[in-house]
Every structure is written in C-alpha cells, then in structure tokens.
Amino acid sequence: MTENELVDALLSGNESVFKAVFNQHYSLMYSLAQSIAGSSIADEVIQEAWVSAIKALPRFERRASFKSWLLRIVVNEAKSRLRKESRQVSLEAMQDDWTADIRFDQKSHWIHPVSQWDGDTPEELLSARQLENCLDKHLQQLPENQKVALKMRDGSGLSMEELCNILEVNHSNIRVLLHRARDKMLQVIDHFQQTGEC
C-alpha cells in the first residue's frame, strides 16, 4: 500500500488500516514520548497525539511523510504535556560544554591514547548484560534533545530528513546532537571496557 493509499484508507474510516498503523508506529511513538515526557505518561501522550492526528487527518497536506507528520505530533504533544507538568523542557538545551573536553589538548589532538576494546562487534559488546543495562541507563540520562535524536536515528533508523522534519531543526544542529550523543555513549562503553563498571 502506498502512502497516499494509506492516508486515503484512513480518511475513508478503514478500521483495519487504522489498527495496522497504530501497531506499526506504537514502539517508535512510545520511545519518543518516553524520551521527552517520561515513561509514566508516555501512553497518555500517545493517546493525545493520536486523538489530535485523527482530528487533523482531513487537513494533512501530504507534503511530509505520514510517519514524520505523526511523529511530529507526538513530539509536540510530549513537550506540551511536559510543560503542563511544570517541568523544564527545551530542544535548545544543549549547553554542555563541548569546548572544554579534557580528552583533547590545546591543539585539539588526543591527550591520551584512545583505548582498544575487547569486543569487535556490537553483538560481542552487548553480550555483557550489564553493559546493555548501563547503556540504557546512560541513554536515559542524555539531554532530552540528544536522546530523542539518537533514538530516532540510530535506534529506529529514521533518515536525517525525517529527523529535521520531526524536530524542526536544521541538518547542522542534528549533526551536532548526534555526535555529542554518540560520543557520550562511546565514553560509557569505553569506561565499562576499562573498569568493568557502569
């Protein structure tokens, strides 16, 4: 079924297509909602997002993909819920000081050798269950914008264009967010490799 046929089927009230779309996107919607608003209200965010999407479907202009459109509604709903819960949220909150990275010298070269890891593949690395838990823990602790970008790009394989559409930021910002997030997770694995501790 093409994207246009899918949207047409939803517009004509096709129940089985709706159920299939709900099931298909649930995991990614949950991941996004959880990253921004927390797991306790992730399902509520999904519910509100779907209600908004169903109401707005006749006005969907098909310029972006249906998935991007839907996920953007989830992001907006999650941020809105978070504001209502009186907690701080900001996609621009990326003020961790990148320039003061102590791994580089004044000429921006590595101060200490980059270590070698025991495992050569992600599967080997994650065979240590503790490391998987550790990765998950530190992923949750990333700044919200980095966490969302990393989960969507590396976790769920969304394209850069989709990320730009959903998060409403440009390519350069996404690149910075992804690099910072990946680099932090790399340091988590590196620490685990060196010490065996999370």
Add this chain to the structure above:
Amino acid sequence: MLPTCREVAEQLSENIDKPISGFRWFKLKLHLLMCVYCRRYDKQLNITSKAIKLSELTKAPNKELGKLLTSFFIQNHAECKHHMDNESQNKK
C-alpha cells in the same frame, strides 16, 4: 591543512549519517592514515551506533490503548460523515 583529532571525531559521526565527499573526505582519510587513535575512535563510534540500535527494545503495542483509539477513530469518522451529509443536504 589536515583536520585536528577533535574535528575528525566530529566528521566521523557526520560520515555515519551522510558520507563525506571531495577534498574533505581526502583530508579525513589522510588524517586517519596517520592517526591510530582516530582510527580506533572511528571503529568504536560505528560499534557504538550499532549497539544503540541493538539495545533499542521494540515495545509491544498497548492493546487497551489500541482498542480505545480504534473506537475513537470509528466514532470520529461517523461524526464527520454525518456532518458532511447534513451539509450536502442543506445545499440541496
């Protein structure tokens, strides 16, 4: 002038998302040829990116929520249809 290790670290992440090309790619490759630390970092960054994918759990759909939203979807469609039918009758 070749990029620094810090710049290379940034470009290696960029390269995962969109392959670097042209003279930038040439300078990046030249730096990697000369710098074992950056080559290690390159390998580790790719492993990290793939490990994130592996550790991302697929969450099973919430069935209750699915039922609730399906009911809303049907109801909303019926209301819209009713509204449109009324409008077309009024026009006649």
